Amino acid sequence: MRLPHVTETVNWGHHLVYWVGxxxxxxxxxxxxxxxxxxxxxxxxxxxxxxxxxxxxxxxxIASPYLAKAGWVTVERWDVLRLREYEDELRRAYALIFxxxxxxxxxxxxxxxxxxxxxxxxxxxxxxxxxxxxxxxSAK
Numbered sequence: 001m002r003l004p005h006v007t008e009t010v011n012w013g014h015h016l017v018y019w020v021g022x023x024x025x026x027x028x029x030x031x032x033x034x035x036x037x038x039x040x041x042x043x044x045x046x047x048x049x050x051x052x053x054x055x056x057x058x059x060x061x062i063a064s065p066y067l068a069k070a071g072w073v074t075v076e077r078w079d080v081l082r083l084r085e086y087e088d089e090l091r092r093a094y095a096l097i098f099x100x101x102x103x104x105x106x107x108x109x110x111x112x113x114x115x116x117x118x119x120x121x122x123x124x125x126x127x128x129x130x131x132x133x134x135x136x137x138s139a140k
């Protein structure tokens with residue numbers, strides 16, 4: 001399954017996080033998987049408040065720890081849904097989060113790939129430089 005503008009990062013030690021847009025340009029996460037099996041469930045994703053309680057009635061789905069208030073559910077095992085259902089849910093999660101992106105981020109995502117990639121590189125470089133200067137100031 002391919003969705004436009006999706007990036008992945010490893011966060012919190014063992015979660016593969018899927019973002020709509022690069023997080024350094026204002027992207028937001030819409031799903032995550034547990035890489036090493038040490039966390040709760042195998043897949044977390046955004047469902048919105050309208051479908052949240054409906055999906056909790058599904059055997060093997062629970063409210064996501066720390067993210068339930070934001071409308072996220074956790075799938076406890078891979079056999080809870082069929083492959084097609086996972087694809088549909090992840091497409092919905094992507095669409096819900098895409099709609100919440102700031103206008104500035106949507107504008108960046110609409111740019112041609114080369115131009116967008118250049119801006120993202122520049123943004124990341126600026127963030128690293130800012131972080132470096134913070135560390136050097138705090139060391140003094």
